[in-house]
Amino acid sequence: MPSRDPVKWAIWGLIFLGLAWVVVLVPNGPQYVINGIRFGSLLMLGAIGLSLTYKILNFANFSHGDILIFGAYVALTVDWLLVELIPRWSPGLAEVADGEVMRWLAIFAAMLAGIFAAVIMAYLIDRLIYRRMRRSAAVVLIIASFGMALFLRSLVQALWGTGNRAYAVRISLPYTFDFGLFQIKMNLLQIVTIVVALVLVTLLHFFLKYTKTGKAMRAMADNMDLARISGINTERMIAWTWAIGAGLAVVAGVFMGLNFGAISPNLGALVLLSLFAAVILGGIGSPYGAMLGGLMIGLAQNILVGPATGIATHYQPAVAFILMILMLLFRPQGLLGEAERRS
Amino acid sequence: MSLLKVENVTAGYGETMILNDVSIRLEEGEIVALIGPNGAGKSTLMKTIFGLLCPRSGRIALDGKEITGWPPDQIVRLGICYVPQTENVFPSLTVRENLEMGAYIRQDDLSFRIEEIFQIFPDLKAFQHKKAATLSGGQHQMLAMSRALMLDPKVLLLDEPSAGLAPKLVELIFEKIIHINQTGVSILMVEQNAKHALKLSDRGYVLATGRNRFEGSGNDLLNDPEVARLYLGG
Numbered sequence: 391m392p393s394r395d396p397v398k399w400a401i402w403g404l405i406f407l408g409l410a411w412v413v414v415l416v417p418n419g420p421q422y423v424i425n426g427i428r429f430g431s432l433l434m435l436g437a438i439g440l441s442l443t444y445k446i447l448n449f450a451n452f453s454h455g456d457i458l459i460f461g462a463y464v465a466l467t468v469d470w471l472l473v474e475l476i477p478r479w480s481p482g483l484a485e486v487a488d489g490e491v492m493r494w495l496a497i498f499a500a501m502l503a504g505i506f507a508a509v510i511m512a513y514l515i516d517r518l519i520y521r522r523m524r525r526s527a528a529v530v531l532i533i534a535s536f537g538m539a540l541f542l543r544s545l546v547q548a549l550w551g552t553g554n555r556a557y558a559v560r561i562s563l564p565y566t567f568d569f570g571l572f573q574i575k576m577n578l579l580q581i582v583t584i585v586v587a588l589v590l591v592t593l594l595h596f597f598l599k600y601t602k603t604g605k606a607m608r609a610m611a612d613n614m615d616l617a618r619i620s621g622i623n624t625e626r627m628i629a630w631t632w633a634i635g636a637g638l639a640v641v642a643g644v645f646m647g648l649n650f651g652a653i654s655p656n657l658g659a660l661v662l663l664s665l666f667a668a669v670i671l672g673g674i675g676s677p678y679g680a681m682l683g684g685l686m687i688g689l690a691q692n693i694l695v696g697p698a699t700g701i702a703t704h705y706q707p708a709v710a711f712i713l714m715i716l717m718l719l720f721r722p723q724g725l726l727g728e729a730e731r732r733s
Numbered sequence: 734m735s736l737l738k739v740e741n742v743t744a745g746y747g748e749t750m751i752l753n754d755v756s757i758r759l760e761e762g763e764i765v766a767l768i769g770p771n772g773a774g775k776s777t778l779m780k781t782i783f784g785l786l787c788p789r790s791g792r793i794a795l796d797g798k799e800i801t802g803w804p805p806d807q808i809v810r811l812g813i814c815y816v817p818q819t820e821n822v823f824p825s826l827t828v829r830e831n832l833e834m835g836a837y838i839r840q841d842d843l844s845f846r847i848e849e850i851f852q853i854f855p856d857l858k859a860f861q862h863k864k865a866a867t868l869s870g871g872q873h874q875m876l877a878m879s880r881a882l883m884l885d886p887k888v889l890l891l892d893e894p895s896a897g898l899a900p901k902l903v904e905l906i907f908e909k910i911i912h913i914n915q916t917g918v919s920i921l922m923v924e925q926n927a928k929h930a931l932k933l934s935d936r937g938y939v940l941a942t943g944r945n946r947f948e949g950s951g952n953d954l955l956n957d958p959e960v961a962r963l964y965l966g967g
Contacts, residue, residue, distance in 0.1 A: 602837070605826065609834045612823040619783055619817070620880065621809040621838035 397721045405686065408693065413572075416698045420572045423689065428580050428649065430688020431587030435642035436661060437668040437680035438594065439635020445611040445675035446631050447520070449531035454639060455662030456542035457508050461640030462653050463550050465497075465504030466557060472496035473558040493559045500557075501644045505637045511542075512636035513629055521625075539659065546655045554652035557644070583645050590638060591681055598677065603630060611675070660707075664691075667710035671717050673727025682725060687713065734797050736761045736919050737782070737813070737888055742791030744781045750789065751777040753943045757921075759888065764910070764920045766930040766951065768964060769940035775923040776818055778940070779892050782921075783815045784808045795888070810838055814881035818892040818923070821877035824866035828857055831865050831876055835883030843883070850879045853909065871902040875909070882913065889913065891922035895929075907933060927965050931955045939964055 412419040436458055443451045473496050477484035484492045515538055523531050564575040598604040610617040610627050618624055646661065647653035664687055672683025691709045695701040717724060735758040745751040751774045759765050767775045780786045782793055784805040792801045795811050809815075814835075823831050832847050851858040854875040860868060865876055874894060881889060894910065895903040903926060911933055914920050924930035931937050931951040939947035939960055947960050954960050 602833075605830050605833060606837060609823045609826055609830075612825050613820050615785055615805075616817065616820060616823065617834070618805040619785070619809060619815050620834050621806045621884075622834065623806055 398725065401721065401725060409689075412693050412698060418572075419698065420569075420574055422692050422696065422698055424574050424576060424580075426689035426692035427685065428583050428688070429692060430685035431584050432642045432645050432649070432684075433661075433664055433668050433688050434681045434684030435587055435590060435638045435645075437665045437672070437684040438591075438677050439639050440665050441669050441672075441675060441677050441680035442607075442611075442631050442635050444669070445677075446607065446614075446628065447524075447531070449528045449535065450666070452532060452535040452662065453515070453538035453542055454535075454635065455658035455660070455665065456539045456546070457512050457636050457658075458639035458643040458661065459653065459655060459658030460511060460542050460546055461504040461508030461636065462643030462647050462657075463504075463546050463555070463655075464507040465500040465640065465644050466550070466555055466647070466653065467500075468503040469496050469500035469557050469559075472499055490560065490562070497557060497559050497644070497648070501641060504644060505640045508636040508640045509633045512632040516628065516632050539662075543655055543659065550655070552655055554654045556652045557647055559648055579648055583649060586641065586645065590641060594634070594638070594677065597634075603627070607631065663707065664710045667714040670714050670724060673724025676724070676726050679724050679726035686725075735759060735794075736796060737921065738794045739778070739782060740792050740794075742778070742781060742788045742793065744777065744786050744788040744791075746786075751943050752781065752788075754791070755940065755943065755945055756791075757938050757945070757948075759919055759921050760935075761887075761919055762914075762917070763935040764914050764922070764933060766927070766934040766937040767921065767923045767940055768927040768930060768937060768954075769946070770964065772942075773940040774943040775940055776892050777943075779815065779817070779890050779921075779923060782890060783813075806838075809884070812884070812887040813890070814884055814886040814888070815890040816877045816881045816892060816894065818896060821892075822865040822868075822873060822880060825864060827862050827864055828868070828876055829861040831880050832883055835880035839884065846883060846885070850882060853882070853912065854879055870898055871905070874898060874902075874906060878906075878909065878913075882918075886918060889918050889920045891920060893923055893925055895924065895926050903929070928955065 409423065412423055416422070436454070440451060440454045443449070443454070473493065476492050476496060486492065519534055519538065520531060523534060559579070562578050564577040567574045567576065598608060606617065606622045607627050607630060609620070610622060610624055614624060617627075643653070643658070646657065668683035668687045669680050670683070671686055672679030672681065687710050690713055691706045694709050695705045696703050737759040739755060739757045742755050743750055743753055755774070755778060757765070757767070757778075767778065769775055777786065781788050784800070784803050787802050792799055794800065795813055798811065800808055800811065823834060826834065829847065832850060833843055836843050836846065856872055857875055857879060860872060865873070868876060878891070878894065891910070895906050898906060907929060910920060910922070922930065931954050934951040937949065937951050937954045938945060939954065947954060947957065949957070955965070
């Protein structure tokens with residue numbers, strides 16, 4: 391019975407107490423919450439793919455972060471090209487709002503190109519490598535995905551170099567939202583980040599809940615053999631899984647590049663660790679758990695270190711790991727996961 | 734020509750062969766029971782027929798068409814459906830979604846067929862928006878059979894439909910099986926509840942250590958002293 395699970399309710403209690411403490415007692419607290427939601431919504435998008443492949447293909451995909459960064463780099467090149475080319479095609483458009491509209495259009499078009507490239511890459515890797523290992527032990531697939539992670543990172547380094555690269559978008563000045571007792575400063579980029587993540591997560595929810603393909607994906611995650619004997623083409627569903635996971639990861643990657651000011655080839659591997667923490671926190675194998683976990687890790691990293699507690703922000707990654715370890719100790723199935731039943 | 738024919742099939746996992754040279758057939762309109770001790774290979778035979786396991790040798794034909802080595806999602810298109818013994822519903826999907834998945838290969842509107850299924854299993858209707866994981870044992874088994882019936886198959890494979898159910902529910906499930914058979918579905922079923930199964934079956938096979946041991950009409954097997962002594966518990 392989920393309602394009689396004291397550990398779960400204790401965790402929820404801690405989360406709400408923590409949030410209440412920050413909002414009410416910490417000076418400038420609501421601002422940290424907003425920062426946490428912004429970063430958390432990116433982790434949320436990244437974590438969904440990790441969770442889906444874990445549930446459906448039964449292995450922890452260590453190359454997920456590098457798929458994310460590969461797509462982000464493809465988007466970087468397309469973005470750069472578009473910012474060069476749009477003024478030649480349409481000088482008028484390039485001048486609207488001092489070029490800002492053009493830059494936003496370019497980044498969204500570039501993101502679509504990055505998604506496309508990453509989806510193709512993920513699909514090809516699956517066809518060429520993982521497909522031969524469908525019946526292998528999970529550890530074989532994990533090692534294979536390690537190999538793919540190194541391959542992708544080296545590919546990115548070979549094509550784009552090892553340094554930091556930035557998108558051609560200008561960060562506008564923040565708007566101040568005044569709620570009387572507290573004020574929140576957000577610029578357009580931060581608002582767009584949160585809105586895009588929420589829209590995509592909502593779309594994914596409707597896709598999984600109401601479309602035939604979405605239902606078939608959930609059915610397959612429940613029981614692969616039963617899905618096959620029901621006539622579900624499992625290979626096609628696996629392709630969908632890769633496409634959704636890689637696509638959302640690239641959106642996360644591009645927005646990380648925008649929010650952090652730059653991307654580097656190692657960013658994927660760094661982020662992967664936070665993504666794993668998110669997936670474990672929420673409950674491994676549940677896409678909704680991944681969303682919740684991403685948000686929680688983002689919030690924790692922006693609230694538990696930094697000005698609110700006086701701990702240096704260098705410890706941000708450590709927060710993710712401490713939470714992950716605590717979760718594995720006290721509730722290994724995660725917040726939304728169900729205890730493993732052995733039949 | 735038999736509706737379903739398994740000829741000299743040898744199959745297993747890796748190097749271990751579970752089935753050795755097994756042959757069975759199912760004629761149109763029949764109920765055929767497969768009985769035998771645990772580990773005799775009954776469930777393995779079901780999986781092999783449905784393509785979850787590829788036979789090492791032998792052939793399987795449905796309606797005269799050879800399906801040996803076909804993948805399950807192709808076999809299901811030929812009008813044969815299968816209810817595995819365990820894990821035979823999608824627990825995180827609702828009852829209705831389970832039924833929709835049963836007819837995944839159909840492109841048209843399923844609501845009419847779902848209503849027909851609810852007439853066979855009225856208990857399910859009230860639970861149609863509940864997750865399958867929340868169902869009781871009897872409802873679970875009814876949903877498992879309903880999922881397989883969604884395509885209105887010619888052949889239904891049932892693996893231990895009465896396993897783990899209370900006696901009253903066993904009775905109910907067997908009634909439903911007879912009813913389904915009367916609507917024109919030929920049924921091949923594995924049963925632990927051997928006496929009961931043979932009583933309602935047209936024919937039966939006794940499988941032991943992966944081989945055919947006995948074959949006959951349901952009554953003949955019930956009255957065979959050796960079958961009774963070895964497999965029906967005296």
